[in-house]
Amino acid sequence: MSKDIEPLFSKKNRALLTDPLDDDNPITVQVLGICSALAITVKLEPAVVMTVSVIFVMAAGNVIVSILRNVIPTRIRIIVQLLVVATLVALVDQFLKAYAYDVSKQLAIFIGLIITNCIIMGRFEAFALGNGVWKSFLDGVGNAAGYGWILIVVAFIRELFGSGELWGIPVIPQFIYDLGYQDNGLMLLSPMALIVVGLYIWIQRYYNRKLIEKD
């Protein structure tokens, strides 16, 4: 461990938060967590609920794994990480059921998806096991936010063109429907999530040239 005292938000630490939003985005660059991105981006509201839950689970999980990193036996570390995620998700679920029942009904479907989200296990394994508590916390928040940002963008596009609504409120005025416009039902089906993510990756690489692989 270095003896120099690093400021809480040094340039390196800020990068932990901001890199996953664009340069090192878990979905569009590392291509992790695609499975849940397909499942829950039909509407904006569950996507936002999922984002908030993943931010909590990932930040808290990264902190716990980071605290335990010197005592976790190497051979069973994956099981221990799984236990940490599962416990946190179960706790969140219990509290929501008691204090925010409506949100918990929204979330019920996604509990399993949070536990199996490969980004979470990926960050525990790749980052929290080798870094300090504060850095792990920032890394957790950053990656979860990078994941959530994509969810929200995709859900925005799918809900707008798929059901003509945003957050469950109709936003496309009636006269456009009267002119013959129809909601695109295909947007509600999972393949369109993949296509929208693909388009995002295309646009992202157009503006961020360093992401383009040179063979």
Next chain:
Amino acid sequence: MNRDSNKHTYIFAVLMVLSVAFVLSFTSESLKDLQNANVKKEKMQNILSSVGINVTRDESEDLYMDYISEELSLKSDGTIDDDIDAFDINLALEVKKDSETQRFPLYIANVENEKFYVIPLRGAGLWAEIWGYIALKEDINTIKGVSFDHKSETAGLGAEITEDWFIDSFTDEKINDSQGNFVGVYLTKSNNDPRNEDKMDNEVDAISGATITGDGVSDMIIERVQNYLPYFNNISNE
């Protein structure tokens, strides 16, 4: 300390599992009452919404007392079992029992001097169970209203069964055909009745892309309501 020794591995695993088990069971036990209260209020809210009274979850307990005049537990032959509290019957368990021991809850609502029979529904959607309530008017034929809920139907497709536009299409539909035989209400794509003006056809529009969930709704209406036919026969013969 060698953290990769067998001894350390076992001790760590045992301590970790014990502490997680303790934290989880402590949380679960201490939040249980709040959670059960939420579930109970939601049930009351859903029963009220099927007879057209929309309330928030917090108001539901008081208004339930005002509007629901009777709760009956019915045996499969239509007689009333006074020993069992109808509100506490778990329909999910009940439908698996044999017909001798089955008890079906029936709620009777009195809203502005009109009497409604509220029948709980439970069936299978695409991914998991779906449930709801159907309220019949005093003629035991016309639907006053319905409410549906689901565990994990697809958002935007099967999950639309909880939306008002779908629920409203059931209002005033009949559960009997023109000869007076019980047939239920079918969700169909061949309804040919886009404005749902024909209330005698026992059909409402299905939801595109949610065929399995829709069939589940049709089936659960038939399967559950027919359990109450003996009771309705008994009271119409009186």
